[in-house]
Amino acid sequence: MMGIKKSITRLNDQTSILPLAIFRMAFGFLMAFSIFRFICKGWIEACYIVPDFHFTYQHLEWVKPLGVNGMYVVVICCALSAIGIGLGLFYKFSSIFFFLSFTYLELIEKSWYLNHYYFVSLMAFLLIWVPANRSHALDCKMHSTLKRNTVPIWTIMIFKLQLCTVYFFGGIAKLKSDWLLEAQPLNIWLKARTDLPLIGKLFEHDITPFLFSWSGMLYDLTIPFLLWTRKTRPFAYCLVVVFHILTYLLFNIGMFPWLMIFGSLIFITEDEWRQIFRRKAKNNSMGNGFQPKNSAAIKSMLFVFLIIQFILPLRHYFLTENVLWSENGFRFAWHVMVMEKNGYVTYTVKDNATGKQWIEYPSKRLTSIQEKQMSFQPDMIWQYGKYLEDIYKSRGMQSLSIYANSKASLNGRSSQTLISKTVDLTKVKNVDSIYDFVVPLKDQPPFLKMKTP
Amino acid sequence: MKILNIKALSITFLSIILIAAFFVSCDKDGISEDEYQIQYRREAQLNNVYINGITPLNSSFVFNTKELETRTQTFVQQPNIENLKGLQTQWVNTLKTWKHLELYNLGIIEDSFIHFEINRWPTNTETINNFIEGTETIDADFIAGNGSSSKGVSAMEYLLFSFENNQEILDQFTTNPNFERRQAYLLSLSENLEIKAIALQTLWTMHKTDFISSLENGISGSQNQLTNAMVTLIEEIIISKLGNPLGNGNGGEINIEDLEARRSENSLLIIQEHLTALKNLYTGNFNQGSINWGFNDYLDLIDRTTLNDAIKASFDNCQEKLDVISGSLKQELQDTPQNVIDLQDAFNGLLVLIKVDMANAIGTTITINDNDGD
Numbered sequence: 001m002m003g004i005k006k007s008i009t010r011l012n013d014q015t016s017i018l019p020l021a022i023f024r025m026a027f028g029f030l031m032a033f034s035i036f037r038f039i040c041k042g043w044i045e046a047c048y049i050v051p052d053f054h055f056t057y058q059h060l061e062w063v064k065p066l067g068v069n070g071m072y073v074v075v076i077c078c079a080l081s082a083i084g085i086g087l088g089l090f091y092k093f094s095s096i097f098f099f100l101s102f103t104y105l106e107l108i109e110k111s112w113y114l115n116h117y118y119f120v121s122l123m124a125f126l127l128i129w130v131p132a133n134r135s136h137a138l139d140c141k142m143h144s145t146l147k148r149n150t151v152p153i154w155t156i157m158i159f160k161l162q163l164c165t166v167y168f169f170g171g172i173a174k175l176k177s178d179w180l181l182e183a184q185p186l187n188i189w190l191k192a193r194t195d196l197p198l199i200g201k202l203f204e205h206d207i208t209p210f211l212f213s214w215s216g217m218l219y220d221l222t223i224p225f226l227l228w229t230r231k232t233r234p235f236a237y238c239l240v241v242v243f244h245i246l247t248y249l250l251f252n253i254g255m256f257p258w259l260m261i262f263g264s265l266i267f268i269t270e271d272e273w274r275q276i277f278r279r280k281a282k283n284n285s286m287g288n289g290f291q292p293k294n295s296a297a298i299k300s301m302l303f304v305f306l307i308i309q310f311i312l313p314l315r316h317y318f319l320t321e322n323v324l325w326s327e328n329g330f331r332f333a334w335h336v337m338v339m340e341k342n343g344y345v346t347y348t349v350k351d352n353a354t355g356k357q358w359i360e361y362p363s364k365r366l367t368s369i370q371e372k373q374m375s376f377q378p379d380m381i382w383q384y385g386k387y388l389e390d391i392y393k394s395r396g397m398q399s400l401s402i403y404a405n406s407k408a409s410l411n412g413r414s415s416q417t418l419i420s421k422t423v424d425l426t427k428v429k430n431v432d433s434i435y436d437f438v439v440p441l442k443d444q445p446p447f448l449k450m451k452t453p
Numbered sequence: 454m455k456i457l458n459i460k461a462l463s464i465t466f467l468s469i470i471l472i473a474a475f476f477v478s479c480d481k482d483g484i485s486e487d488e489y490q491i492q493y494r495r496e497a498q499l500n501n502v503y504i505n506g507i508t509p510l511n512s513s514f515v516f517n518t519k520e521l522e523t524r525t526q527t528f529v530q531q532p533n534i535e536n537l538k539g540l541q542t543q544w545v546n547t548l549k550t551w552k553h554l555e556l557y558n559l560g561i562i563e564d565s566f567i568h569f570e571i572n573r574w575p576t577n578t579e580t581i582n583n584f585i586e587g588t589e590t591i592d593a594d595f596i597a598g599n600g601s602s603s604k605g606v607s608a609m610e611y612l613l614f615s616f617e618n619n620q621e622i623l624d625q626f627t628t629n630p631n632f633e634r635r636q637a638y639l640l641s642l643s644e645n646l647e648i649k650a651i652a653l654q655t656l657w658t659m660h661k662t663d664f665i666s667s668l669e670n671g672i673s674g675s676q677n678q679l680t681n682a683m684v685t686l687i688e689e690i691i692i693s694k695l696g697n698p699l700g701n702g703n704g705g706e707i708n709i710e711d712l713e714a715r716r717s718e719n720s721l722l723i724i725q726e727h728l729t730a731l732k733n734l735y736t737g738n739f740n741q742g743s744i745n746w747g748f749n750d751y752l753d754l755i756d757r758t759t760l761n762d763a764i765k766a767s768f769d770n771c772q773e774k775l776d777v778i779s780g781s782l783k784q785e786l787q788d789t790p791q792n793v794i795d796l797q798d799a800f801n802g803l804l805v806l807i808k809v810d811m812a813n814a815i816g817t818t819i820t821i822n823d824n825d826g827d
Binding site for chain 2: 188192195340342343344346349351354356357358359360361363364392395397405407408409412414415
């Protein structure tokens with residue numbers, strides 16, 4: 001008990017602000033680059049403007065996109081606030097605005113959900129509560145009284161814990177038979193990259209996906225501890241760089257590797273930076289500390305935040321037997337690159353008043369990304385069914401039945417029915433109930449099947 | 454710290470190089486027998502598709518459009534029922550070839566939009582009538598400068614076929630107002646079609662090396678492009694060519710006006726030709742002899758024989774459902790729409806196997822999604 005109390009008290013001890021300042025700069029500038037990349041790729045139109053219908057999150061149906069000009073203004077301001085974070089300029093405002101605007105952009109369209117967007121929102125939220133602009137920041141240039149050399153340990157530890165959560169639960173998510181016993185989806189992905197120069201030949205071998213799967217799982221589970229431990233940190237950071245560059249080269253995963261490489265800089269202490277650049281330590285480094293106002297309240301809030309972060313990735317164990325198939329509890333749980341899944345869905349709409357029925361093709365009303373993502377995610381299949389119900393009811397058809405004809409393939413298995421064909425989606429009143437109608441996964445991946453006599 | 458860093462980096466990179474060297478040294482020439490077979494089969498498949506599939510189809514299409522132009526000349530010079538029938542028959546021959554070739558809309562061919570120029574459906578009859586009733590000189594340049602919806606295979610069908618009888622068509626080309634301009638429009642259409650057929654053939658000749666040598670697995674790989682081309686055509690059949698006439702787009706009301714080639718009553722023939730083209734591409738069997746590598750051999754090679762059997766059975770099922778329809782598609786929609794629904798379902802089954810299962814097996818889908826990571 002005393003030990004815990006002592007540890008909690010130690011969180012208030014002062015430590016160098018440098019890791020926090022470096023993290024702030026890396027995060028801010030990387031986010032600014034990421035958002036401008038988003039604009040240049042035409043994704044504002046593709047994600048927010050072109051779709052007539054948006055897949056919203058449960059209880060957040062009120063989050064809607066603005067018009068073309070409005071969306072451009074929001075996205076550009078979001079990028080500018082990221083630059084503000086990087087420069088440490090109007091930091092409080094920049095960090096709050098960045099968190100709100102980025103999260104708003106993320107919540108508009110579920111089919112564009114990515115684990116790293118969620119991670120960015122979490123990191124941005126944490127930045128609001130820490131004094132990351134008290135060093136190496138334009139705010140300090142403008143107001144020299146702001147400058148501090150040290151901050152409480154908890155202001156840095158919270159980011160480390162958040163980063164470790166991603167890795168650790170990412171590793172837990174890989175403790176599945178598909179990943180460990182079938183080396184799926186890496187078996188499919190690596191076999192599809194045998195054309196890669198130099199290393200492509202490695203992927204021809206059946207054992208390679210297994211090596212990658214097991215080492216990936218071990219990497220995720222151990223890297224938090226290796227980064228945390230002073231002795232292993234140099235090796236661990238090299239591993240972070242090599243691992244994420246490899247994933248960048250092999251897979252189409254955009255900014256995620258860079259986010260993790262730059263994010264992990266938070267672990268490197270001021271002493272270590274000095275050793276790297278062979279600078280001598282300053283004598284007054286502990287003499288100008290900072291203690292945020294309402295520190296106790298902030299710490300309590302962040303404690304609750306962390307508890308939630310530990311619970312969310314595990315919730316699927318209480319919701320479903322196979323999270324990869326039903327995807328109940330899949331999001332916000334660090335299921336990073338654990339499946340290759342695709343599907344095809346059409347809807348049978350029946351006008352009960354006339355007895356007429358017809359097929360609805362989602363490609364007529366959805367973008368290709370929306371259609372693809374919906375085709376294997378039960379909650380989105382239900383959402384689109386409700387959207388069709390609204391469309392036809394507005395045309396005067398008050399008594400409708402809508403059925404999904406859905407087939408999906410998971411990690412190389414044969415395609416199977418995802419949602420029961422007999423369930424009338426108009427009778428399924430809320431999104432949680434759709435999981436009751438997910439047809440259990442029957443087949444096993446082809447690799448295992450081949451080995452079975 | 455810096456020394457530690459360099460040391461750690463060196464160890465990591467050295468380990469990777471050693472592992473790589475170990476794997477590479479396991480095989481002669483740095484490539485495994487399995488991968489050699491896969492690459493060899495893939496190359497053989499692409500060669501087969503180009504040499505035995507696409508090239509003869511292009512030659513046949515050029516020949517048919519040339520013959521179509523000749524027959525059009527004859528009809529314009531001597532407009533009578535016999536010449537009209539001869540021209541109509543040649544139009545059907547051209548259509549049949551095109552419905553095979555239409556499958557191969559990929560690479561620089563797709564980028565050039567030449568398929569639209571050759572066959573945009575439905576054609577814009579109002580625009581065509583306005584052109585004929587107008588005063589601008591109608592010649593090859595005039596047609597070339599117009600949009601794709603007023604020219605090509607479908608535009609010729611509009612001018613050559615009637616819902617009533619051939620006499621009505623003949624009258625339009627002999628006695629009705631503006632008959633000379635109608636003749637000129639028809640002749641210019643046939644000339645334009647021949648030019649486009651030659652242009653398409655030239656494009657394919659230019660694309661040959663890229664097509665055959667793009668053995669990579671990515672989206673630019675020819676095998677993946679062929680898979681996507683199959684998916685696109687099957688979806689077109691399900692949604693536009695069968696779905697819309699079945700009323701899928703308008704609350705279940707049968708809508709025969711949405712049938713492709715409704716005037717000439719060749720809607721069913723088009724589906725048949727598409728199915729044959731798809732099956733030929735899948736099996737690699739273009740009636741060329743014993744060497745016919747296709748997707749079926751490729752799936753067998755990567756131990757997906759069960760999937761291959763399922764796809765072949767699905768093709769047979771589509772053919773079976775097509776054979777049930779003995780008359781025209783228009784008649785079947787009016788008399789027994791369930792048979793058309795069954796045909797659509799059969800194509801749906803084929804689509805799932807190609808789009809979901811086969812694409813998954815050969816790793817096509819992972820390169821399609823243009824998003825920003827995981």
